[in-house]
Amino acid sequence: MDYDKLLTLSGELGYHLLLSGAEIYRVEESVRYLLQAYGVGPGEVFAIPNCIIVGISSPGQKPLTRMRRVGPHGTNVRKIEALNALCRRLCAETPDLDQAWEALQTAAADQTYFSTPQQLSAYFLGTAAFCLFFGGTLADAAASGLCGVAIGVSLIFMSRLGTNLFFKTIAGGFVSALAAVVLVALGLGTHINLIIIGAIMALAPGVVITNFMRDIMAGDMLSGLSKFAEALLTGAGIALGTGLALSLARMLGGAA
Amino acid sequence: MPFLDWFLPCFYAFAACLGFCVPFNIRGLGAVICSLGGGLAWLVYLIAGPLTGYHDLMQYFWAAVFLSAYSEGMARVRKCPVTGYMLVAFLPLVPGAGIYNMMEYALNGDTERFLSTGMHTLSIAGALAVGVLVVSSLMRMYTALRRRRRI
Numbered sequence: 163m164d165y166d167k168l169l170t171l172s173g174e175l176g177y178h179l180l181l182s183g184a185e186i187y188r189v190e191e192s193v194r195y196l197l198q199a200y201g202v203g204p205g206e207v208f209a210i211p212n213c214i215i216v217g218i219s220s221p222g223q224k225p226l227t228r229m230r231r232v233g234p235h236g237t238n239v240r241k242i243e244a245l246n247a248l249c250r251r252l253c254a255e256t257p258d259l260d261q262a263w264e265a266l267q268t269a270a271a272d273q274t275y276f277s278t279p280q281q282l283s284a285y286f287l288g289t290a291a292f293c294l295f296f297g298g299t300l301a302d303a304a305a306s307g308l309c310g311v312a313i314g315v316s317l318i319f320m321s322r323l324g325t326n327l328f329f330k331t332i333a334g335g336f337v338s339a340l341a342a343v344v345l346v347a348l349g350l351g352t353h354i355n356l357i358i359i360g361a362i363m364a365l366a367p368g369v370v371i372t373n374f375m376r377d378i379m380a381g382d383m384l385s386g387l388s389k390f391a392e393a394l395l396t397g398a399g400i401a402l403g404t405g406l407a408l409s410l411a412r413m414l415g416g417a418a
Numbered sequence: 419m420p421f422l423d424w425f426l427p428c429f430y431a432f433a434a435c436l437g438f439c440v441p442f443n444i445r446g447l448g449a450v451i452c453s454l455g456g457g458l459a460w461l462v463y464l465i466a467g468p469l470t471g472y473h474d475l476m477q478y479f480w481a482a483v484f485l486s487a488y489s490e491g492m493a494r495v496r497k498c499p500v501t502g503y504m505l506v507a508f509l510p511l512v513p514g515a516g517i518y519n520m521m522e523y524a525l526n527g528d529t530e531r532f533l534s535t536g537m538h539t540l541s542i543a544g545a546l547a548v549g550v551l552v553v554s555s556l557m558r559m560y561t562a563l564r565r566r567r568r569i
Binding site: 183184185188236237238239240241242243246247250274275276280281284285286287288289290291292294295296314355358359362363364366373374375376378379380393397400401402404405408409 | 426427430431433434435436437438439440441442443444445448497498499501505509510512514515517518519520521522524525539543547550551554555558
């Protein structure tokens with residue numbers, strides 16, 4: 163058995179899972195199962211949202227460790243599902259390490275993603291439906307949808323520039339509130355608060371709230387706390403961004 | 419019309435979730451199941467209203483419990499990670515309006531209402547978290563029990 167290859171394989175699997183936004187316990191369990199399936203006794207793995215360390219030690223061998231730093235990333239459920247299925251398959255069949263490496267590379271290289279127009283129309287649908295959900299009229303919903311598209315554009319643009327999460331959220335909130343003020347001034351929609359509430363759902367830290375609790379319950383306090391901080395920062399960022407735009411509009415004597 | 423009062427919000431929640439499946443790259447059947455979870459969770463929230471005397475923290479709690487159980491169940495049926503269903507379906511329950519109202523009170527210098535809305539928003543987040551916590555802990559205990567039996 164080539165321990166170097168196995169270590170690289172399992173480290174890379176964990177890295178790609180983390181990069182796709184999988185929960186910490188899933189990353190750790192997947193790597194541990196993989197090491198077990200290939201017959202390496204006590205494999206050690208430690209992961210936090212932006213780093214993963216895998217170590218193996220076997221009798222008569224030097225202990226080996228591999229560490230990967232994980233950069234800022236979003237959530238790609240399709241990839242998590244693919245990697246999860248791959249991990250199940252590898253554990254069940256334990257193919258040759260080279261083959262397994264090939265399979266992992268193919269799964270990781272999968273860049274299937276919705277095109278930008280598709281994403282923007284999804285932002286429109288999502289935010290417009292949320293505006294109706296909170297009690298807006300149809301005109302409000304249309305305005306909210308447009309604000310959602312504005313958020314989508316700014317998010318996609320800034321992700322390409324590699325902006326950090328906090329600033330991205332502030333800018334998203336700012337753009338959406340500004341768009342809402344302009345749209346209401348132009349006569350589309352009347353309830354500016356409902357329009358903005360619908361639109362900022364595109365930024366809301368729902369993902370993080372559900373994930374941090376699951377991490378804490380699984381005993382990963384460090385990851386749970388860092389995600390909790392992320393949720394608080396995102397909430398504050400939304401409030402800051404929209405507040406900034408609204409006070410600016412008031413200063414200029416606008417609608418709000 | 420009472421029927422529309424119940425159905426429309428759930429339908430809007432469903433549509434909103436369907437939209438937000440796209441940025442998270444959830445496709446096909448998974449997206450439909452997940453959005454259905456979002457709509458049903460809101461239905462549970464509405465049903466829990468009369469049962470808990472319109473105590474909204476309890477309503478959020480029961481909706482979160484239902485949604486976690488639904489996602490755990492679907493994840494086992496389809497052999498896919500739970501997160502895929504939870505992420506987006508939770509959005510209708512997230513207190514986005516609370517965040518906005520907080521900001522508006524702060525902007526108006528209304529400290530008292532800012533603080534009370536802030537506390538309320540945080541308690542809603544807490545109620546959701548506890549709901550998720552209860553179900554996922556029970557699921558963990560159940561899997562541990564099953565594993566022990568098998569050995």
